[in-house]
Amino acid sequence: MMGAQTEIYWTTFTHSLFNGLPLQVAASERGLCLIALPDDTHMNLKLWIGKKFPNAKLIEHQNRLSPYLEQLQSYCEGESTSFELPLDLQGTSFQISVWKALMKIPFGQIRSYYDIAKMIQNPQAVRAVGSANGANPIPIVIPCHRVIGKNSTLTGYSGGLQAKEKLLRLEGYCDYTVLGHARFDF
Incomplete structure (x- = not known):
């Protein structure tokens, strides 16, 4: 019996702090796993997800990421000084x-x-x-x-x-x- 396929949700976040260029934001069911800064490509996002979450299904879904986007927006506007987000850390x-x-x-x-x-x-x-x-x-x-x-x-x-x-x-x-x-x- 095969396990369920991991789903990774992603969307973009744009703010004047980054000259209006989009950041790519991705999260698993466990939490935020990636913020790709404007110089990074969508292909690099796909490659990183493929390496860290083999066989994951990448789904664009802004609503699913809205809690993350709201906190990023609040930080970039200077309204908040910290983040209260679940994280899915992928590293050594x-x-x-x-x-x-x-x-x-x-x-x-x-x-x-x-x-x-x-x-x-x-x-x-x-x-x-x-x-x-x-x-x-x-x-x-x-x-x-x-x-x-x-x-x-x-x-x-x-x-x-x-x-x-x-x-x-x-x-x-x-x-x-x-x-x-x-x-x-x-």
Whole structure:
């Protein structure tokens, strides 16, 4: 007897914070599993879903995602500072430990990659923390934008450094240096 096919629901979310470009939002029955930032393609969404949820059926369904969209809208409008959403985290145990640490960074505050490595009690894993941060499938909700270089430089962000800067400014944090993708001090 075969198990039931997993259904993943997706839709788009558009806000001026991202220059009116759509984010793709996806959720399983368990919770939010992916926010693809504007530079990502729908093909990448399909590939990610196929890898993390083999044989899943991808269904476009805005109503099913409305609770997620409402909270994203409230955050992007500066009306809320946190998310109360079920999450369906798909990653290695190390990645998930990093993502859970990221969720402990308060709104409007930042941490360095080293700070996150210490939070997960693995201070030697700074570069691995950076990789896990970059693999975060639920940016914004899991606030990887709140991680900057130890020397206060903005470091890479899957949605681009301008998006990271906009998110930090939305949260009222402006004490960083913009150096692009120069060498960072993690």
